[in-house]
Amino acid sequence: MNEQGKQYEHLALLYLQQQGLQLVTQNFSCKAGEIDLIMRHQHYWVFVEVKYRASTAYGGALAAVTRSKQQKLLRAVQFYQQRHGLTQQPCRIDVLGIEGQAPYQYHWLQNAFS
Template sequence: MNQQQGAYYEQLAASYLQQQGLQLVAQNFQCKAGEIDLVMRQGSCWVFVEVKYRASQAFGGALAAVTYSKQQKVRRAVQWYCQLHRLNEQPCRIDVLAVQGPAPYQYQWLQNAFS
């Protein structure tokens, strides 16, 4: 998938989560440690979202693409973000939003997915 396609599915994910009551803070935060697709707020909680898209359930679907290695990269990027923005005392969690298509897309939202 190219960057343009990735941005499209991340925007779909952001819109879906906003409809669920979350507030978008940032998209595609990048640092030496890795990348965070979406940074959002749900009330006082910071929510860091890994977005995965797959066209089908073949090979396990979108959720299967969030490997242990990917989880570690996201965790490091979240730690970096929290230090940079001094959020270390704030409640936060890491979610995964799996988008499966073709349209109409199916969404599977795992809250606190890496705990």
């Protein structure tokens, strides 16, 4: 991951922590794909995809999570759940879009897809 990507993931982490989520791990990677942030929110395991776009000209940050990206993320989440014995635990997949220049616009889509 490049430095700019790390910067936006860090901003996302800070934003989500301010919303009450607690970090479990960052940048989990497996053959199936990568999960940017794995967090806990109340009784949920939350798997977060972070996207940044400087402009909304082509649909913005949330639109950047394509069907293909969703499928890869879902496979990575399933792998993580199986590896850590979480298949019976409540979980959700969130997308956090960050747009523009500072001060950034945050768009947090909870339970974005399953």
